[in-house]
Amino acid sequence: xxxxxxxxxxxxxSSPTPCTHDFQVNCxxxxxxxxxxxxxxxxxEIDELDRIVQRSKPLQKGQHLYRESDDFQSVYxxxxxxxxxxxxxxxxxxxxxxxxxxxxxxGMDGISNNSHASSAKALETASVCEIPFSSLEKLSAxxxxxxxxxFQLMSREITEDQQLITLLSKSSADERVAALLLSVSTRNxxxxxxxxxxRLSMSRVDIGNYLGLTVETVSRVFSRLQKLxxxxxENKEIQILDIEALRKVADAR
Amino acid sequence: xxxxxxxxxxxxxSSPTPCTHDFQVNCxxxxxxxxxxxxxxxxxEIDELDRIVQRSKPLQKGQHLYRESDDFQSVYxxxxxxxxxxxxxxxxxxxxxxxxxxxxxxGMDGISNNSHASSAKALETASVCEIPFSSLEKLSAxxxxxxxxxFQLMSREITEDQQLITLLSKSSADERVAALLLSVSTRNxxxxxxxxxxRLSMSRVDIGNYLGLTVETVSRVFSRLQKLxxxxxENKEIQILDIEALRKVADAR
DNA sequence: CGCTGAGTTGATAATGTTCAAATTTAGTGG
DNA sequence: CCACTAAATTTGAACATTATCAACTCAGCG
Numbered sequence: 397x398x399x400x401x402x403x404x405x406x407x408x409x410s411s412p413t414p415c416t417h418d419f420q421v422n423c424x425x426x427x428x429x430x431x432x433x434x435x436x437x438x439x440x441e442i443d444e445l446d447r448i449v450q451r452s453k454p455l456q457k458g459q460h461l462y463r464e465s466d467d468f469q470s471v472y473x474x475x476x477x478x479x480x481x482x483x484x485x486x487x488x489x490x491x492x493x494x495x496x497x498x499x500x501x502x503g504m505d506g507i508s509n510n511s512h513a514s515s516a517k518a519l520e521t522a523s524v525c526e527i528p529f530s531s532l533e534k535l536s537a538x539x540x541x542x543x544x545x546x547f548q549l550m551s552r553e554i555t556e557d558q559q560l561i562t563l564l565s566k567s568s569a570d571e572r573v574a575a576l577l578l579s580v581s582t583r584n585x586x587x588x589x590x591x592x593x594x595r596l597s598m599s600r601v602d603i604g605n606y607l608g609l610t611v612e613t614v615s616r617v618f619s620r621l622q623k624l625x626x627x628x629x630e631n632k633e634i635q636i637l638d639i640e641a642l643r644k645v646a647d648a649r
Numbered sequence: 650x651x652x653x654x655x656x657x658x659x660x661x662x663s664s665p666t667p668c669t670h671d672f673q674v675n676c677x678x679x680x681x682x683x684x685x686x687x688x689x690x691x692x693x694e695i696d697e698l699d700r701i702v703q704r705s706k707p708l709q710k711g712q713h714l715y716r717e718s719d720d721f722q723s724v725y726x727x728x729x730x731x732x733x734x735x736x737x738x739x740x741x742x743x744x745x746x747x748x749x750x751x752x753x754x755x756g757m758d759g760i761s762n763n764s765h766a767s768s769a770k771a772l773e774t775a776s777v778c779e780i781p782f783s784s785l786e787k788l789s790a791x792x793x794x795x796x797x798x799x800f801q802l803m804s805r806e807i808t809e810d811q812q813l814i815t816l817l818s819k820s821s822a823d824e825r826v827a828a829l830l831l832s833v834s835t836r837n838x839x840x841x842x843x844x845x846x847x848r849l850s851m852s853r854v855d856i857g858n859y860l861g862l863t864v865e866t867v868s869r870v871f872s873r874l875q876k877l878x879x880x881x882x883e884n885k886e887i888q889i890l891d892i893e894a895l896r897k898v899a900d901a902r
Numbered sequence: 903c904g905c906t907g908a909g910t911t912g913a914t915a916a917t918g919t920t921c922a923a924a925t926t927t928a929g930t931g932g
Numbered sequence: 933c934c935a936c937t938a939a940a941t942t943t944g945a946a947c948a949t950t951a952t953c954a955a956c957t958c959a960g961c962g
Binding site for chain 3: 599600601611612614615616618619631
Binding site: 483485486487489491493504505506507508509513514533536537538540543544546547548549550551552553554555557558560561562564565566607608647 | 736738739740742744746757758759760761762766767786789790791793796797799800801802803804805806807808810811813814815817818819860861900
């Protein structure tokens with residue numbers, strides 16, 4: 397019963413999915429459970445977790461899950477599609493703080509102030525599981541595995557932010573783009589998808605706003621890597637032709 | 650009974666403190682408790698927390714608290730001095746991920762992998778409280794306030810990393826340096842220290858490695874801000890002459 | 903089939919890096 | 933306390949990378 401899960405993960409997601417309104421999905425039968433919040437929980441625990449998870453209807457492309465400074469109530473697990481988290485700077489520019497794929501959790505930056513520190517918007521039709529934080533807290537207190545795992549998820553968010561910090565601080569445009577592509581590749585593989593061929597759900601502008609580069613620079617890097625036969629780029633469709641070369645580009649110097 | 654707390658916070662910390670080995674400090678009488686881990690806990694809860702906290706002898710300047718890939722056992726609260734957290738890139742360069750002042754918690758990036766994702770080193774004589782994570786987890790399960798507060802601390806770490814990401818991605822050298830100075834200023838004020846006059850415990854190289862700039866650029870920014878009468882810079886001793894102007898520099902554009 | 907927004911490409915400019923050297927500060931041993 | 937040395941900081945000049953501005957191309961869509 398994987399209907400509704402990763403509906404948009406394939407190569408062809410140009411048309412909105414029929415949306416079967418299959419909300420029967422639960423954590424036990426979700427094939428993302430191994431990489432999502434239920435990871436490391438036992439069957440009975442998963443059922444308990446399942447009781448607090450809320451599944452709502454899909455988000456349309458461009459729709460917001462929450463906005464900066466909204467009251468914080470829940471964290472979210474992506475079930476299908478891609479969510480972009482971003483902040484808007486004083487002068488109106490956008491800093492993308494992360495792209496979230498199925499099985500990944502977002503919204504944890506809202507805990508500290510009880511208000512979201514970033515906005516979250518669907519880059520394509522997407523569905524998410526909402527996990528009310530107060531329920532999660534209560535459940536964590538009685539489920540050590542869950543508490544541990546959630547601490548780990550937050551910690552991972554920290555280490556990933558630190559990686560991005562390092563990338564922005566020390567790497568050239570080529571290195572940044574290569575690192576992003578490798579990250580997408582790795583995360584695809586975790587979900588049993590191709591590590592070498594995929595469709596980027598984000599625009600070049602989004603990539604630039606994530607990597608601290610202008611669209612033009614991002615575009616030039618793609619062209620360059622294409623010319624070097626490291627990638628085959630056809631609009632958003634990416635094929636990694638030489639992953640070793642891409643790794644070399646990613647940590648040149 | 651504040652002996653041993655913030656011993657090095659004053660203007661003159663040129664000679665190592667006598668180190669009275671006063672480890673009698675506990676959370677209840679620590680004047681940092683209002684901004685540190687005990688925040689929001691009740692007296693009896695603070696006593697319980699106190700029982701798991703380990704206080705050891707001070708770190709000398711340059712000494713490591715932990716190193717990247719060390720086994721993760723504990724998080725640490727800074728009691729006195731400054732701790733620099735940093736990662737070393739493949740090519741040997743250093744990315745500073747944070748400076749930690751008294752009352753601040755570090756080491757949370759180690760939770761996700763059970764090994765530290767960064768190294769931590771004392772920038773001056775420093776002392777820390779060690780909080781074994783497994784004890785903290787157990788205590789959190791029975792003290793909702795503590796669990797909540799620790800989630801919030803981790804979340805704050807995330808939002809602060811996101812701010813740094815934005816700074817690195819969107820800001821000029823002047824803006825970055827100004828933002829750092831304002832951050833130091835604010836955090837000093839939180840500890841009842843001067844918001845306008847302080848000694849920077851970190852070197853220009855450290856600042857550069859934090860802000861993604863070379864030493865030369867950092868130095869030039871200091872000179873420029875000095876010439877503009879925004880700062881008075883005398884080596885590590887900084888006086889903010891015009892904090893409004895500094896704020897304008899920090900969010901120019 | 904033309905329109906619109908996304909993406910690409912080129913030329914020029916700006917910001918910060920790199921390399922080199924001078925200068926100041928901090929530490930060490932007599 | 934002073935002389936000496938190493939380390940940190942500052943300053944200058946040339947260079948490199950990426951941003952900016954502008955024009956063009958392409959894909960998708962009514």
